Amino acid sequence: MKAVAIHDYGGVDKLVYQDIDTPVPGPGQVLVRLRATGVNHLDHDTREGLSGFPHALPHVPGIEGAGEIAALGEGVSDLAEGDRVSIGIIASCGKCRLCLAGKENLCENAQALGVSMWGTYAEYVCCYESQLVRLPDDLSFEKAAASHLCFSTAWHMAVSLAGVQAGQDVLVNAAGSGVGSSAIQIAKLHGANVIASAGTDEKLAKARALGADATINYNSQDLAEEAVRLSGGKGPDLVIESVGGEVLVKSIEAVCRDGMVVTCGAHAGETIELDVIQLFRKHVRLQGSALATRLETAHVLQLVADGKLEPAIHSVLPLAQAQEAATLTANRNFFGKMVLTP
Ligand SMILES: [Zn+2]
Numbered sequence: 119m120k121a122v123a124i125h126d127y128g129g130v131d132k133l134v135y136q137d138i139d140t141p142v143p144g145p146g147q148v149l150v151r152l153r154a155t156g157v158n159h160l161d162h163d164t165r166e167g168l169s170g171f172p173h174a175l176p177h178v179p180g181i182e183g184a185g186e187i188a189a190l191g192e193g194v195s196d197l198a199e200g201d202r203v204s205i206g207i208i209a210s211c212g213k214c215r216l217c218l219a220g221k222e223n224l225c226e227n228a229q230a231l232g233v234s235m236w237g238t239y240a241e242y243v244c245c246y247e248s249q250l251v252r253l254p255d256d257l258s259f260e261k262a263a264a265s266h267l268c269f270s271t272a273w274h275m276a277v278s279l280a281g282v283q284a285g286q287d288v289l290v291n292a293a294g295s296g297v298g299s300s301a302i303q304i305a306k307l308h309g310a311n312v313i314a315s316a317g318t319d320e321k322l323a324k325a326r327a328l329g330a331d332a333t334i335n336y337n338s339q340d341l342a343e344e345a346v347r348l349s350g351g352k353g354p355d356l357v358i359e360s361v362g363g364e365v366l367v368k369s370i371e372a373v374c375r376d377g378m379v380v381t382c383g384a385h386a387g388e389t390i391e392l393d394v395i396q397l398f399r400k401h402v403r404l405q406g407s408a409l410a411t412r413l414e415t416a417h418v419l420q421l422v423a424d425g426k427l428e429p430a431i432h433s434v435l436p437l438a439q440a441q442e443a444a445t446l447t448a449n450r451n452f453f454g455k456m457v458l459t460p
Pocket residue numbers: 210211212213214215216217218222224225226227228
């Protein structure tokens with residue numbers, strides 16, 4: 119099969135489009151013929167050797183994708199060849215305390231696609247049943263690959279953890295990111311007043327087109343001051359945060375009394391100074407979030423199929439152009455998601 123493999127860590131030129139043996143599904147696994155692959159920032163960190171996760175090299179990156187079942191491994195009975203599926207990153211064990219509590223996204227024994235397993239920058243990938251969500255019939259592979267991670271992650275943050283409600287003021291940072299562009303739509307779907315922030319006016323115009331009611335350019339405006347002003351002087355009830363660094367500090371400063379900040383990323387700074395007095399006097403709830411459950415993923419994919427959510431797709435490129443997609447990711451010169459077609 120054709121795949122993009124990393125033989126050593128470094129720049130985008132380390133993504134090598136090549137022939138590689140098609141993998142064979144083991145017990146409990148299936149082989150999926152990929153039709154679309156979602157590009158994520160973790161792919162970039164993986165290639166550079168900065169992800170914090172060890173890999174054996176060569177390694178095939180890619181943590182989400184959509185396609186058709188091509189072959190079944192031993193013991194797989196609930197799926198059939200030709201089934202249309204979307205693949206998520208987490209292969210959960212189904213047995214640990216968190217899996218038993220329905221929090222499979224936090225599984226203590228998980229394997230991870232494109233991290234501990236070969237990923238979706240390939241024509242075929244082996245994965246476990248626990249990673250698969252069936253695609254609604256009328257949902258395209260490209261839309262599924264652009265939706266799986268970002269809409270489910272944003273849903274987990276805004277709905278499952280924060281319980282977003284109509285009339286609330288919601289600040290969504292990194293409006294141009296997959297999670298940001300998804301969170302804007304999810305908050306609007308629930309009737310919230312959405313304030314979107316990003317680093318360029320071009321991204322903010324696109325955020326308004328997705329439904330954002332107001333916008334803040336955090337390179338030219340004070341994020342905290344503007345967020346307070348745009349939420350009637352009290353501060354946003356909820357912040358969907360994925361930037362980290364100074365943007366997270368300003369978000370905690372801005373959030374209203376008894377408000378909540380949910381964070382799922384820290385590319386702009388992994389360590390911050392935290393004003394603990396502000397945290398307890400304002401009753402701020404600071405909540406970390408990682409990925410989502412399969413039930414949440416199935417739910418958002420159905421909402422995309424129904425036209426209630428629409429992935430912001432920056433571009434769809436052939437897998438052979440993975441280097442070009444990686445360059446755009448590295449420069450943050452895109453809005454929404456990039457998709458590769460193997
Ligand atoms: Zn588990």
